[in-house]
Amino acid sequence: MRDMGAYIAARITQSTNGCWLWMRQKDKDGYGQWRWSSKGKWQKAHRESYQAFKGAIPDGLCVLHTCDTPACCNPDHLYAGTRKDNVRDMIDRGRANYTGSPKSVCRRGHELTQENRLGTKRKECKICHRDRQAKYRELRNASMVRASASSV
Numbered sequence: 001m002r003d004m005g006a007y008i009a010a011r012i013t014q015s016t017n018g019c020w021l022w023m024r025q026k027d028k029d030g031y032g033q034w035r036w037s038s039k040g041k042w043q044k045a046h047r048e049s050y051q052a053f054k055g056a057i058p059d060g061l062c063v064l065h066t067c068d069t070p071a072c073c074n075p076d077h078l079y080a081g082t083r084k085d086n087v088r089d090m091i092d093r094g095r096a097n098y099t100g101s102p103k104s105v106c107r108r109g110h111e112l113t114q115e116n117r118l119g120t121k122r123k124e125c126k127i128c129h130r131d132r133q134a135k136y137r138e139l140r141n142a143s144m145v146r147a148s149a150s151s152v
Contacts, residue, residue: 004052008045008073019072020049030070049073050080062086068093 011032012020022032022045032045050063053075057063061080065072072078081089106112106125116125124132 004048008049008052011045012073015069017067017069018074019067019069019077020074021069022046022071022073026071032071032073045071045073046078049075050078054078064089068095 008020011022011024011034013023015021024045025033027033027042027044033042034045035042044063046065047057047063050057058080060082062083062085063078064081064086065077066079067074067077069077104112106128108125108128110116110125110127112125116127118124118126118129
């Protein structure tokens, strides 16, 4: 059995804020990962670090970061929490960039109120929708004029 602490220590670099940054393979979200063999299961560096330095991850819990740095493996920056804790933490820190997250402004900065929003799920305000439709009509009309001019 390998000494997991030494394995992790050989593959990190320390940042000025105390994070132990994983310097090898990362997944699409920036979390450190590796696998022991070509057919092995991917291991998440922060989960393995938690287990190596703090012990087993309790059943049903996730390993969360206090530092908001996915590549961090510092056990002092890691704690066990529920998925609900993870989602609450994500929302509180402004990282909730998923379809179900509430938005208060549209992409162009207009306030999204009940009166100004198009439907309940769309994140486009009526002003942006009206502008987008006007631009579409303008481009459509211009292409129709060009098409009729070239056919004459």
